[in-house]
Amino acid sequence: MHEKTLERMLSLYDDVFLGGFLARSFCSLSVTLSARLTSAAGKFIYSKSPILRMRQAEIRMSSDFLTRLINGPFELNGLSAATPQEAFLLVFEHELCHALEIALYGQTGHAERFRQLAFGLFGHTATRHSLPTxxxxxxxxxxxxxxxxxxxxxxxxxxxxxxxxxxxxxxxxxxxxxxxxxxxxxxxxxxxxxxxxxxxxxx
Ligand SMILES: [Zn+2]
The missing domain is CATH 2.30.30 (SH3 type barrels.)
Structure with a gap:
């Protein structure tokens, strides 16, 4: 998967679901694919410093995780994913909600507010990163x-x-x-x- 494809995926999601809010909020928000991330399917990485937080953040997606998926259906975030590609998008949507929650409230977790965002935007009914490491x-x-x-x-x-x-x-x-x-x-x-x-x- 090309870096450009990941960038495009982020900007399309941002435009379609969030009206470009993330692009306006973060100086730099990148999506990367990492083979070394094996403890989770995806991770939102941000600075604890309130000054640096909105300057640079990263959605890191695990290539290791997703290349191990073969045949669906998989269950992610309470939804059915038929293919590894769909599973990838569901993980990405979850990380996107973390980015959004940071931009809106300065902190993020899996509490009620997060669950409402993830459900309201993407219909996620659970927050489990539901694939085993x-x-x-x-x-x-x-x-x-x-x-x-x-x-x-x-x-x-x-x-x-x-x-x-x-x-x-x-x-x-x-x-x-x-x-x-x-x-x-x-x-x-x-x-x-x-x-x-x-x-x-x-x-
Ligand atoms: Zn999470």
């Missing part, structure tokens, strides 16, 4: 995002694909009327499953 993945007994698994549910055995691993796994199970869809329009229901209940299946 490498470190989290390594800790989960080799269960990875994209792994095919089976688990028991109400006396049945369901099979699906892991889309997130934290303390529990989120598994997408094919279902004709599910809320989540992949890039070819197949639908899925989402289940939260204890790791101990998961059985690995061949890909």
């Amino acid at each position: 490498r470190r989290q993945e390594a800790a989960k007994d080799g269960f990875l995002v994209g792994s095919k698994v089976a688990f028991p549910y109400e006396g049945k055995r369901l099979t699906g694909t892991i889309s997130y691993i934290g303390k529990t796994a989120t598994v997408m199970v094919p279902s004709p009327f599910g809320d989540y869809r992949d890039r070819v329009g197949r639908r899925y229901d989402k289940y939260r499953v204890q790791l101990s209940e998961l059985k690995r299946l061949p890909r």
Whole structure:
């Protein structure tokens, strides 16, 4: 992905959603792609100093994170993303809200005010950076995002694909009327499953 593409993405989002407010507020706001950022999918980097804060800030996006995504659907910020590209935009929108909150209020976090911004602008219903980091993945007994698994549910055995691993796994199970869809329009229901209940299946 070219630097120019990232700049263009930022300026389009700023124009379409915020009427150019960010360009007017920050002397310099850049978007970068980093392979070394592996602890999160994205990060908003700003100075703690009130004088320097609006002079220079950066939205850093993890290339490591996003190149590991293969097949959706993924769940990010409470929404369904069908492709890695959609997932990338959802992460970017989240970081954009941090930039906006800084410009408006001088501080940012994941409190109610942030959640209202993210919901009002982009329809995000959760603030979780909902993709596991490498470190989290390594800790989960080799269960990875994209792994095919089976688990028991109400006396049945369901099979699906892991889309997130934290303390529990989120598994997408094919279902004709599910809320989540992949890039070819197949639908899925989402289940939260204890790791101990998961059985690995061949890909
Ligand atoms: Zn955040």
